[in-house]
Amino acid sequence: MSIDLTRRKFLGRIWKAGAALIAAAGAWTTWDLLQPLATSGFGGKVRTVSPAAVPDTGVVEVLAAKSHLVKIDGELIALSEKCTHLGCRVPFCESSNRFECPCHGSVFNRAGEVLSGPSPRGLDRHPIEVREDGLVYIDTGTKTEGASPGTETIDEPSTGPACAEEDHG
Ligand code: FES
Numbered sequence: 361m362s363i364d365l366t367r368r369k370f371l372g373r374i375w376k377a378g379a380a381l382i383a384a385a386g387a388w389t390t391w392d393l394l395q396p397l398a399t400s401g402f403g404g405k406v407r408t409v410s411p412a413a414v415p416d417t418g419v420v421e422v423l424a425a426k427s428h429l430v431k432i433d434g435e436l437i438a439l440s441e442k443c444t445h446l447g448c449r450v451p452f453c454e455s456s457n458r459f460e461c462p463c464h465g466s467v468f469n470r471a472g473e474v475l476s477g478p479s480p481r482g483l484d485r486h487p488i489e490v491r492e493d494g495l496v497y498i499d500t501g502t503k504t505e506g507a508s509p510g511t512e513t514i515d516e517p518s519t520g521p522a523c524a525e526e527d528h529g
Pocket residue numbers: 443444445446447448461462463464465466477478479
C-alpha cells in the first residue's frame with residue numbers, strides 16, 4: 361500500500377510539473393508575441409551605421425531605409441529620399457552638394473530644405489535613435505514633413521556642377 365501511494369504521489373508530481381512547464385511555455389509565447397516587432401526592413405526600424413560613420417559633410421545613403429543620414433552641426437537627421445513633389449527618388453549629388461530630383465528638377469540642400477523646383481516642401485524626416493549596440497536606427501514607419509519652401513537653416517553654397525539634367529520641360 362505504501363508503495364502504491366508513493367507511486368501515485370510520484371506520478372502526481374510529474375503531472376503537475378508537466379502542467380507547469382506547459383503553462384510557462386504558453387506564458388512565454390504570449391509575452392513574446394506581444395513584443396513590438398523588431399522590423400529590419402522598410403516600414404520598420406532599420407539598423408544603419410554608427411554615428412561616427414556619418415561625415416560632417418556629405419551624406420550616407422541607407423538603401424534599406426530609402427533615406428539618407430546627414431550630419432548638420434553635429435546633429436544626425438534621416439531624410440527620406442522620396443521627393444515631396446511626385447515621389448521620385450532623390451539622389452544626393454556630390455559635385456553640387458545638393459539633393460537633386462531627376463524628374464522635375466527640385467533641388468534640396470543637405471538639410472533637405474527645398475531650394476528650387478516644384479516640391480511643396482523639403483524632404484521628410486524619419487525619427488532616429490542610437491541603441492545599445494551603438495548603431496543608428498531609422499524609424500521608417502513614421503515621419504515629419506519637410507519645411508516649407510523658403511526655409512533655409514543652413515548656409516552651404518553649391519560646390520560645383522549639378523548632376524541632374526537641366527531641361528525638365
Ligand atoms: S518628383 Fe521631384 S520634382 Fe517632381
